[in-house]
Structure formats: C-alpha cells, structure tokens
Amino acid sequence: MIKTRSIWISAASMSCIAISASHAFAQTARAPFIVPAWAFPTAPAASPAQKPDSVVLHRVPNAAREYTMRQVGNAFDIPDWFPPSHPQMPAPVQYGTRPNARACGFCHLPDGQGRPENGTLAGLPSEYIVKQVRAFRDSTRLAANPASKTNSMHLVATSTSDADVSIAAEYFSKLKLTRRNIVREVTQVPRTKIEVMLYAYDGAGTEPIDGRLIEVPETFERHELRDPTVVYTTFVPIGSIARGRRLATNGPNTPATACATCHGPQLLGKDAVPPIAGRSPSNLLRQLMNFRTGARHDSLSITMAPVVEKLTERDMVSLAAYVGSRPPSVSVVAKQKKGR
Ligand code: HEC
Ligand code: HEC
Structure with a gap:
C-alpha cells in the first residue's frame, strides 16, 4: 500500500484536532479544506536510532571534499x-x-x-x-x-x-536561487516510498499519479549527503502547468489575486513580498495549504488570505507546478534569453 489516503481535517474547519493551546490558531471563515496526507510526507522515526558512521568517506559528483x-x-x-x-x-x-x-x-x-x-x-x-x-x-x-x-x-x-x-x-x-526544478506531467508516476520527510524512488514500476504532486531527488543518498547540486523532479498530473498558469495570471479569486500583482511580473518577488518562481513545488504546495487552513496566520499572511480562500487541492497542485517550473532568478532568465 503506497498511496496512503489518510487525511487531516483542517483545524480551521473542525475543532477536534489535538493542538496544544499555544499552537491553536484563529478560527477563520474559510471554506473547509481537507489536508491530504500525501502532501506532508513523514516517515515514522527509525528505531533504534543508529549512530552515524564515522569511518567511511563519502563523495558527491564534482566535489573535491570527502565527509563521513x-x-x-x-x-x-x-x-x-x-x-x-x-x-x-x-x-x-x-x-x-x-x-x-x-x-x-x-x-x-x-x-x-x-x-x-x-x-x-x-x-x-x-x-x-x-x-x-x-x-x-x-x-x-x-x-x-x-x-x-x-x-x-x-x-x-x-x-x-x-x-x-x-x-x-x-x-x-544576498544569495541567488539557482536551482531549476524539473516539473514533469505524467499519468503514471515512478513508485516511491517515504524517507524521513521526502519521497524517494522505490525500485521499478509505476503507479497512477492520481491528482498528486510528488517531488523526488535523483538519488536519496545524495539528498542525505546534503549535496546542493542534486536535481529534484516533480511529477504532476497532465495539464497542471497550463492550468496553473491560467489561475496565476487571471487570479484564482478576483483579478487582484493574480500572483504577479504582489510577487512581481516574473514572480521573482517585490519589496518584502518573497520570490516564489522556481522554488520547490512540494514546498510551494505545502505553503498554499498552510495559508489555506490558517496554519500560517502571521500578520503579513493575511495578504494571502483572499488568494487561497477558494483554492481546491487540484488548484494548489496546478499553481505549485506552474510557479515551481518558472525560472528562479533574473540571471537565469537573462541567460536563457541570451542562449536562444
Ligand atoms: C495581494 C498580494 C498577494 C497576492 C495577489 C499573492 N500573494 Fe503570495 N504572498 C503575499 C505575501 C505578503 C506573502 C508573505 C506572507 C507572509 O509573510 O506570511 C506571500 C507569500 C506567498 C507564499 C509563501 C512563500 C514562502 O516563502 O513561504 C507563496 C507560496 C505564495 N505567496 C504564492 C502565491 C501564489 C501562487 C499567488 C497567486 C495565485 C499569490 N501568492 C498571490 C502576497 C500576495
Ligand atoms: C533542523 C533544520 C532547520 C534548521 C537548522 C533551520 N531551519 Fe529554517 N526551516 C526548516 C524547516 C523544516 C522549514 C519549513 C517549515 C514550514 O514551512 O512549515 C524551515 C523554514 C524556514 C523559513 C521559511 C522560508 C520561507 O520560504 O517561508 C525561514 C525564513 C527559515 N527557515 C530560516 C531559518 C534560519 C534563519 C535558520 C538559522 C537561524 C534556520 N532556518 C535553521 C528547518 C530548519
């Protein structure tokens, strides 16, 4: 059983979730939204905890250094x-x-x-x-x-x-986001398992994507070695990127909720509003769900409230796929134009 379909009902719509008082968040008028478990991969803690090896030296491609x-x-x-x-x-x-x-x-x-x-x-x-x-x-x-x-x-x-x-x-x-995500539209996704807080490839074979967004590192080993050059591929349902582009451009609620209004024309940020282009799609998706449920409810997040209030799970998958597939920085945009 790979596709766990267990769910959490957002605390904004139901009060039966056990959240300590300090972690309780304001009730909001947002329509209920069911948080899908697959969007927050969390593996059970490994038992018993193994001491990390301090003998074998590891390397990652193109790096001169070695670490245990x-x-x-x-x-x-x-x-x-x-x-x-x-x-x-x-x-x-x-x-x-x-x-x-x-x-x-x-x-x-x-x-x-x-x-x-x-x-x-x-x-x-x-x-x-x-x-x-x-x-x-x-x-x-x-x-x-x-x-x-x-x-x-x-x-x-x-x-x-x-x-x-x-x-x-x-x-x-002062640093620049340079990583470019690969976003692939598919009907079948390679089989995965949950490792710590992430999906990892699990042998051969595929299964239906079934509306999900699944982000996977090239190899889980390089991710675990904290290799900053490992490439992540995000699998999404066919048509997600075009659908996300429409939602982003027209605004998912009123026209004023078009993403570029606040995040800038290339979604590379504007003043204190963060850049979102080219960032990890699974992370973008979780942030949309965090806003949608009110789990993110700091003072600035109120600006995102009208953007997310009517979003469905499919809308959020589409937006995360589109935004994550955009070039992540001006320099990358310029380079691509020059290269053409
Ligand atoms: C009216 C202004 C406004 C619009 C329109 C808007 N955003 Fe935002 N967005 C913000 C602000 C402000 C924040 C920072 C919120 C905070 O500090 O909690 C933010 C934060 C985010 C974040 C979290 C980024 C992070 O670093 O965690 C995501 C993802 C995001 N927006 C996506 C979108 C998408 C997708 C759209 C279009 C569908 C959109 N936003 C439209 C103002 C806006
Ligand atoms: C143990 C791992 C860990 C360390 C160490 C850590 N972070 Fe984080 N950080 C996280 C995780 C996990 C998240 C995502 C939380 C979420 O989105 O709910 C995060 C998210 C963030 C975000 C939000 C980014 C966004 O796009 O909205 C900021 C800002 C941040 N961390 C700053 C810092 C700073 C500054 C430090 C050092 C003082 C730090 N972090 C150290 C794990 C860590």
Whole structure:
C-alpha cells in the first residue's frame, strides 16, 4: 500500500484536532479544506536510532571534499561540499549554538538553496526571513498537518538569538536561487516510498499519479549527503502547468489575486513580498495549504488570505507546478534569453 489516503481535517474547519493551546490558531471563515496526507510526507522515526558512521568517506559528483556520515550529520559544524559556490558563511549559518540553535546551513544548505522539506532561503528579502523566524517562534506560522516534522523550525526559532537571525538573514538575502526544478506531467508516476520527510524512488514500476504532486531527488543518498547540486523532479498530473498558469495570471479569486500583482511580473518577488518562481513545488504546495487552513496566520499572511480562500487541492497542485517550473532568478532568465 503506497498511496496512503489518510487525511487531516483542517483545524480551521473542525475543532477536534489535538493542538496544544499555544499552537491553536484563529478560527477563520474559510471554506473547509481537507489536508491530504500525501502532501506532508513523514516517515515514522527509525528505531533504534543508529549512530552515524564515522569511518567511511563519502563523495558527491564534482566535489573535491570527502565527509563521513557523522560529519554530514553535524548540525554545529556543517558539511560544505562546494565552498566557492557562496561567500564565507557567518557563524549562525555554519556553526549555530549548542544545544538547540542548529546552524541554518545544516538544513537550508550553505548556499541557501534549501531542500524540499525546508525551503529555499537564497534571495528571500532579509526582513521577510526575520519575520518568518519570528512567526515560527510565536507559533503564528505552523504546518497544516500538525504531525509534520516541518515544525522543526520552531525549536531553531526559539533557540536562536535575534542578533544571529539578523546576521543569517542578511547572508541568505544576498544569495541567488539557482536551482531549476524539473516539473514533469505524467499519468503514471515512478513508485516511491517515504524517507524521513521526502519521497524517494522505490525500485521499478509505476503507479497512477492520481491528482498528486510528488517531488523526488535523483538519488536519496545524495539528498542525505546534503549535496546542493542534486536535481529534484516533480511529477504532476497532465495539464497542471497550463492550468496553473491560467489561475496565476487571471487570479484564482478576483483579478487582484493574480500572483504577479504582489510577487512581481516574473514572480521573482517585490519589496518584502518573497520570490516564489522556481522554488520547490512540494514546498510551494505545502505553503498554499498552510495559508489555506490558517496554519500560517502571521500578520503579513493575511495578504494571502483572499488568494487561497477558494483554492481546491487540484488548484494548489496546478499553481505549485506552474510557479515551481518558472525560472528562479533574473540571471537565469537573462541567460536563457541570451542562449536562444
Ligand atoms: C533542523 C533544520 C532547520 C534548521 C537548522 C533551520 N531551519 Fe529554517 N526551516 C526548516 C524547516 C523544516 C522549514 C519549513 C517549515 C514550514 O514551512 O512549515 C524551515 C523554514 C524556514 C523559513 C521559511 C522560508 C520561507 O520560504 O517561508 C525561514 C525564513 C527559515 N527557515 C530560516 C531559518 C534560519 C534563519 C535558520 C538559522 C537561524 C534556520 N532556518 C535553521 C528547518 C530548519
Ligand atoms: C495581494 C498580494 C498577494 C497576492 C495577489 C499573492 N500573494 Fe503570495 N504572498 C503575499 C505575501 C505578503 C506573502 C508573505 C506572507 C507572509 O509573510 O506570511 C506571500 C507569500 C506567498 C507564499 C509563501 C512563500 C514562502 O516563502 O513561504 C507563496 C507560496 C505564495 N505567496 C504564492 C502565491 C501564489 C501562487 C499567488 C497567486 C495565485 C499569490 N501568492 C498571490 C502576497 C500576495
């Protein structure tokens, strides 16, 4: 049984979900939305926890460095496969502070490209980064699926000093998102299994895509080695990108909700509104669901409320597929034009 179809009913529409008082969020007038479990892949904890190996040296393609799994898993002196790909990391990004303020670069990677389960920081406005960390800290930014391990930002946010968050925000805001996602429209998706917080290929064979959006790294091993150059492919139903483009351009609600109104003509961000083009589609999808259910309800998120209030699961899959397939930065757009 691969396709678990268990569901969480959004807390905005039902009050029976066990959320502690500090994690409860405001009731909203949004139409009920059923959060699909498949959008928040979460594997059960491995038992018993294995000590990472400290002998065997691993490599990733085109990198000169070698690390053991123990070094790769060190959140207080993080692996850095490609030092020339980014400026020197400030201490909160490279080392963090024990015991709980893990280094930002451990999860979001030294060049800020991030991983699907945590997201890109490269090129986000610095004030936006600071604001989001504050929202994680005061629990006005949660995940639509309360069981999701994406809630791990809460501990980092409550353990990192404001000064360190500002330093990290400044660093990441100057970097550029360069990764280009591959988005593929299919009727059949390769078989996958859930590893930690992500889908990974599971041998041969396919199964129906069945309305889902499934993002998979080339190899799970390279993802686990925190290789910032591993390519992720996102599988979506046929027609998703064109449908997403229509919704994005016309606005899913009123014309004022067209994505470019606030996120800029190429969806590369405008003032404090974050860029969304070319980012991980599965992450974009979860954010839309987080807004849709009210799990994200910090002060700025109110701007997204009219955008998401009528979105269906299919709308969100289409929007995430379209937005994720757009070129992620001006330089990439320029390069593509030149190359033509
Ligand atoms: C243990 C892993 C981990 C570490 C370390 C970590 N993060 Fe995160 N971060 C996450 C996860 C997971 C999410 C996604 C949460 C969600 O969307 O619900 C996230 C999301 C974010 C976001 C939201 C991005 C967006 O597009 O909205 C920001 C900003 C952020 N982190 C900043 C930081 C900063 C700054 C640091 C260092 C002080 C840091 N993170 C350290 C795991 C981590
Ligand atoms: C009226 C202005 C406005 C419109 C229109 C708008 N957005 Fe947003 N969007 C925002 C703001 C402001 C934020 C930051 C919210 C916050 O800080 O919580 C945001 C955040 C987001 C995020 C989260 C990014 C992250 O880093 O986590 C996504 C995804 C997103 N918008 C997608 C869309 C899509 C897709 C559309 C079009 C269908 C759209 N937005 C239309 C204002 C807008």
